[in-house]
Amino acid sequence: MTDTIFALATPPGRGAVAVIRISGPASGRALAQIGATSLTARRASLRRLVDADHREIDQALVFWFPGPASFTGEDSAELHLHGGLAVIETMTAALLHTGLRLAEPGEFTRRAFENGKLDLSQAEAVADLVDAETSAQRDQALQQLGGALSRRYEDWRQRLIHVLAMLEAAVDFPDEELPEDVAGRARPDLDALLLDLEQALSESARGTRIREGYRIALTGAPNAGKSSLFNALVERDAAIVTPIAGTTRDVIEGQLVLGGRKVLIADTAGLRETDDVIEAEGVARARAWAAAADLELHLVPVDEPPPAVPDGVWLIRTKADLRPNDGVGISIASGHGLAALRAELTAAVVAATSGSEFPAATQARHAVRLRDAHQHLERAAHHLHEAELASEDVRLAIRALEAVAGRVDVEAVLDVIFSSFCIGK
Template sequence: MRLSGPETGRLLEALAGPLPAPRRASLRRLRQGGEVLDRALVLWFPAPASYTGEDAAELHLHGGPAVVAAVAEALAGLGARPAEPGEFTRRAFQHGRLDLTEAEGIADLIAAETEAQRRQALRQAEGGLSARLSAWATALTRLLARQEAFIEFEEEDLPADLDARVAAEAAALRGEMAALLAEGGRGERLREGVAVAILGAPNAGKSSLLNALAGREAAIVSARAGTTRDVVEVRLVLAGVPVTLADTAGLRETADEIEAEGVRRALARAEAAELRLLVFPADAPPDAATLALRGPGALVVGSKADLGPPVVEGALAVSTRTGEGMAALRAALEAEVAARAGLAAEAGLTRPRHRAALGEAVQWLARLEEAPLPELRAEALRGALAALGRLTGRVGVEAVLDVVFGEFCIGK
């Protein structure tokens, strides 16, 4: 049980006696009045050397519900209140113990489902992204100082090419930021997962393929065409990335109102998916509706390989009946998913707000290259600095704080 705030020392003394040495575990009896509530390990973290940056303490209790409830009631009676979701990390942010990207990394670490997500979240929580942004902010601040010097002391003995050098270095910084933006949202996809849609004509073997990849009977399989009329989703992990695999209705013209809605939803899912599995069965000619979906982001699968060779050139032959080609299909899927959402070599952007703020900084630096006056170039540098400041939480983030820390669990 964690406590934080200016009254923490008073509450800890009332419950456990004299304060223990900072950051050393001490075995204490916790008392309310004359009653012993528990024998617990007590740790004391005086400000500012604590997670939140203010006086804090931890009580390592026996985990029975009655013990926890009794200690919580005693603390409430002494003046404490339950924490809001994310309040401890929010206080750490407000006291300068971490910036907003590091706080978001902690939230991602709590929510991580896979090993790759854990590694990405830990890298961000430990300041990987913050370090890149801080280096850019430092460079921009230095350039702004030079630009201001060029404006204010134009008649002094300054280097003749100072203004041009500022522009050249700003262009180099813009290139570095644009390169991070150009990664295509890998960090976001790893955090949120990759959407994969299975598409094809009725009876192409889509539902059987979903079940085989999921390793369970997630979708109903029938020889009757049009069995799947809505989107059936399965969550699985491929290459350390969470994947939402969606079985969809068979693509065909139909007068059935319900089936037609299923086809519409299938096409909508195809539009939204990062990756499409186009399924062509060996016992039927390739249908035009599925062929029309070929292109970037599509993996062509020749199903029912036990009945014959694939009917589409270049298709990966699989049979859910015999297992032929399933290992190769899974390997191909893992490669595609990793290419879209694998763990990058350096800390990257993991949220849409990251991309929006960094994109704004890039736009400001692009304006600098076109600005005809030194004053306008200085304003562009200030705009880029402000955008980076919003990303890390240094300036103008009041509107997003509730959203960011609302993602946390109680007690973190």
């Protein structure tokens, strides 16, 4: 990383302020070339910034962050310019003329990781915090950025190192005066770790639900009221509503916030047998979306007999205005029951995304490593009477946990992770 990068860190377009970030060994030289000299570290300095011909570009605030006490660990700076497009374009040209290059997506955070300022899970949290749309997503990202996930995995790692030490003692020093059955003495610690990982795996979906959204599928026969309920929940006319059966032929997704949590809800094609190829494809997609959802709401009008539904599926009686005296179900036309349904959905979403501990997996990558570690520990427990085999499996479990923080196997995932970042981060 001998080159120096820069990027616009604020959204492009007209604005009051535009921030350009700079990082790399030539940061100080580039600042001097554009007129930003005699800077005090980590304090705002008002400077007249110029181009290569010493024509004024802007009067701006300049912040100087000498490494390693910076976000990236390198010499860094920020230019707080007026947000006009002409100012941004002229400053970009001036910085390119000094020999700097435009940053790739996520390159600032990648440099922070590679310089030891963040571990890989904290770097992922930076992107999650930028993308956060709800208070729950923000809180989860802040905790992860603060090291909550790293500390949990490091605790497991240290305990596994202790188990590994006992097992390797039995392998490397069989003739020494070691405590009898030292490998067997590792079993309580190994069993406790297995229990912890099993619990973590059982709730690993919680972090993903918060980050990506809790998924609710609306299913039912044609004209059961799915599109009407969908529009009512997302509070806009997102789905077409007509009396014609089979109007919805594809999955229509909408987003809402319940209890501070992001929720993805899907209006699906009416479930029925059909010879229409297009409608049949819509029904297949409806079933697939419902199968992958966290919650399925199966809608049936109040004037039809209620069907049996599988455990976990909510039966929602619709068109309550057809039988107003019954007081059962919901009615989009009158609004009956909608507030109660929204409250019940909110409670379900909050319950599914709440827990006493920080989730052990907020990304699919974390869950994969958790499962790997658990499988290796199960094998170690099975082969505990053969200390050499058990040691190898414990070593592999440690390696799986270390991969979450980026201690090992990191090159294979760096490009994938940081390519999803926005420019300037």
